[in-house]
Amino acid sequence: MFQLETERLLIRTWKPDDRPAFVALASDPEVVRYVHGGTPYAEHEIEEFLTRQARQLAQFDVQMGVMIEKETDRVIGLAGAQPALSSGDYEIGWWLARDVWGRGYATEAGGAAMRHVLDTLQHPRVIAVIDPANEPSKRVAERLGMTHVMRGKGSEFGYRLADPVFDLYERRR
Numbered sequence: 001m002f003q004l005e006t007e008r009l010l011i012r013t014w015k016p017d018d019r020p021a022f023v024a025l026a027s028d029p030e031v032v033r034y035v036h037g038g039t040p041y042a043e044h045e046i047e048e049f050l051t052r053q054a055r056q057l058a059q060f061d062v063q064m065g066v067m068i069e070k071e072t073d074r075v076i077g078l079a080g081a082q083p084a085l086s087s088g089d090y091e092i093g094w095w096l097a098r099d100v101w102g103r104g105y106a107t108e109a110g111g112a113a114m115r116h117v118l119d120t121l122q123h124p125r126v127i128a129v130i131d132p133a134n135e136p137s138k139r140v141a142e143r144l145g146m147t148h149v150m151r152g153k154g155s156e157f158g159y160r161l162a163d164p165v166f167d168l169y170e171r172r173r
Helices: 016-026 043-060 105-120 135-143
Strands: 003-005 009-012 064-069 074-083 090-096 125-130 147-153 165-172
Touching (some): 003 105, 009 105, 016 043, 016 064, 016 074, 064 090, 090 105, 105 125, 105 135, 125 135, 135 165
Parallel strands (some): 090 125
Antiparallel strands (some): 003 009, 009 064, 074 090, 125 165, 147 165
């Protein structure tokens, strides 16, 4: 079963009770600014996201799971890994509720996701696909020892979203 744990965080599979917390995250334009063009998720997109995570868990033993702050037992975001599809790579990622920004949780969660891909799954490479304007996430990738590979459309490096322009970061095992 997919579960990542750090000193302060638990990242686990989604449960039905987590839906309201995900709706709150996905409805905040600041939280989704760099992952969804700043447009809050519509109801059908929320359902598609949660369904995709369940499918990815079953097929690949990875997902963008729910992030729990251990101290408060509160859902504060999501993090994990997902297949980048045609490239064969696994992408790590993180979203955080605004009230916990700046506490180092993204680096902590991203590191756990990266170790899961490289060490547990023994994949040779992990990537982060980041909106070019998302400076905080680029700093997180760099703190994780990832290097910038290129800027280009997702289609140029086999990403599931073909048209937007992204910065691609990687770390090899």
